[in-house]
Amino acid sequence: xxxxxxxxNGSNLQALIDARLPVSAVAANRKDAYxxxxxxxxxxxAATFSLQCHADRAERDLVMATWxxxxxxxxxxxxxxxxxxxxxxxxxxxQRIVNVHPSLLPAFPGAHAIDxxxxxxxxxxxxxxxxxxxxxxxxxxxxxxxVVVEPRGTLVERLHAVEHRLLPKxxxxxxxxxxxxR
Ligand code: GRF
Numbered sequence: 001x002x003x004x005x006x007x008x009n010g011s012n013l014q015a016l017i018d019a020r021l022p023v024s025a026v027a028a029n030r031k032d033a034y035x036x037x038x039x040x041x042x043x044x045x046a047a048t049f050s051l052q053c054h055a056d057r058a059e060r061d062l063v064m065a066t067w068x069x070x071x072x073x074x075x076x077x078x079x080x081x082x083x084x085x086x087x088x089x090x091x092x093x094x095q096r097i098v099n100v101h102p103s104l105l106p107a108f109p110g111a112h113a114i115d116x117x118x119x120x121x122x123x124x125x126x127x128x129x130x131x132x133x134x135x136x137x138x139x140x141x142x143x144x145x146x147v148v149v150e151p152r153g154t155l156v157e158r159l160h161a162v163e164h165r166l167l168p169k170x171x172x173x174x175x176x177x178x179x180x181x182r
Pocket of ligand 1: 011012013079102
């Protein structure tokens with residue numbers, strides 16, 4: 001079972017749902033995330049874990065991890081989740097958290113990867129799916145796909161199209177290998 005963490009639009013969540021992957025829970029850090037609407041429309045349990053409701057980030061992460069476990073989650077996918085995860089969450093899902101990022105990491109980590117790549121004038125950027133550790137977009141890379149920058153006007157759209165194909169493919173592979181390992 002897969003748990004997906006979201007903060008925004010949720011187009012990557014939608015790609016996982018459309019690929020018929022077993023998403024059993026969706027958690028957001030903000031209640032206005034459109035991804036929550038997508039989850040509920042698909043009949044998937046969805047909840048918000050905002051920082052304002054908890055003493056600190058570590059406590060929020062602990063409560064969120066427990067809620068995911070209660071929903072049978074074994075693999076966590078960050079799909080546009082804009083907070084760093086703390087140790088109490090990471091230690092509950094060791095080696096079982098992945099993130100999708102719109103650059104060829106380690107180039108252009110952080111929240112402005114596409115703008116940063118454009119500003120740097122690179123000819124090629126891309127998409128990375130990687131394991132998550134305590135750093136900002138720093139865990140080991142699982143898969144990458146290059147995307148040429150030109151024409152710039154369609155770069156965002158083309159990066160998202162690659163994300164929507166690459167993320168479900170990687171997640172499907174991880175689900176299969178965890179079933180095979182049992
Ligand atoms: C994606 O570009 C993802 O790579 C990045 O945040 C964006 C989220 O988009 N981490 P969405 O919410 O999945 O539509």
